[in-house]
């Protein structure tokens with residue numbers, strides 16, 4: 001076969017996004033304004049949740065959710081240890097303590113059976129990651145948690161995904177999404193935080209913009225030129241620009257089409273690669289919709305003809321980009337050293353850290369590209 005170059009992921013943006021970004025530039029309304037408001041409204045509607053607030057990233061969205069719940073020093077937050085580092089970092093931003101729980105290597109998500117043993121009277125929340133777009137069973141998680149422990153969905157990879165018909169973002173007490181170019185819809189950088197709780201939404205809204213709120217005087221008297229907002233909270237500046245809001249609105253309109261296309265090709269990979277005994281393929285639970293942010297395989301080290309890294313090098317030489325699924329946070333230097341963690345502390349996460357391989361799946365691949373990837377993997381022996 002003739003050599004191709006296939007990226008692990010490519011954003012699908014173009015003329016429509018370019019045109020959408022023109023309007024804010026022409027009117028001069030550049031930061032959070034009407035386009036962000038329209039994007040938030042459409043996003044909330046699509047994910048069946050009453051409140052959606054656009055932010056600068058999923059990371060800042062998760063930080064807002066924790067700060068909105070007033071989580072701080074002395075508090076513990078449970079996080080899975082196979083996830084992007086940001087899931088754990090946000091807990092430290094608040095001065096709280098991340099408590100790691102291993103994952104289930106078959107789903108790449110939190111091993112719910114190990115959660116109860118990690119709950120203490122300091123546990124304030126669990127960050128439930130829907131890794132690679134596969135939703136965690138939030139009902140099963142809720143069942144093992146005391147009622148006062150909040151569930152925050154890390155839905156970075158899960159825009160448009162659902163669990164038994166209920167969309168990601170509507171499953172927990174709050175959720176954060178990412179619009180980084182590696183995710184299925186993008187605004188360059190960007191994120192969205194959702195909740196059904198109106199008080200939490202109002203607190204996160206204030207925290208997003210320096211802690212600003214309208215004072216009682218302003219509420220009663222209406223705008224007065226000499227009055228600035230009230231500041232009762234230590235806030236941040238996590239506002240999204242209106243240029244991004246305009247782009248996000250266009251991208252959101254394409255989300256379901258993007259996922260449907262990815263799901264078809266994920267199915268193709270599963271059919272074409274099913275008979276390779278050393279390759280484990282990702283699964284979708286019956287009745288739920290995978291977001292297919294990534295297609296992550298597991299290379300069985302007992303059966304594989306060569307180590308994963310050798311396979312990745314061979315595929316790279318053929319022009320096919322691959323990546324490890326993600327990393328085990330407890331094996332990263334900062335966490336390893338600060339908390340004295342060892343790789344064997346979380347064997348499921350270590351296993352996935354060492355043996356997963358994401359293969360290309362995105363909306364700018366052709367039929368020939370997919371066939372080329374399949375052929376190259378079948379030749380690994």
Ligand SMILES: *Cc1c(COP(=O)(O)O)cnc(C)c1O
Pocket residue numbers: 056057058059060083084086087129131154156157177178179180190191
């Ligand atoms: C991408 C990702 C993040 C971070 O998203 P940003 O928008 O880049 O901050 C957090 N958690 C998970 C699971 C991710 O995949």
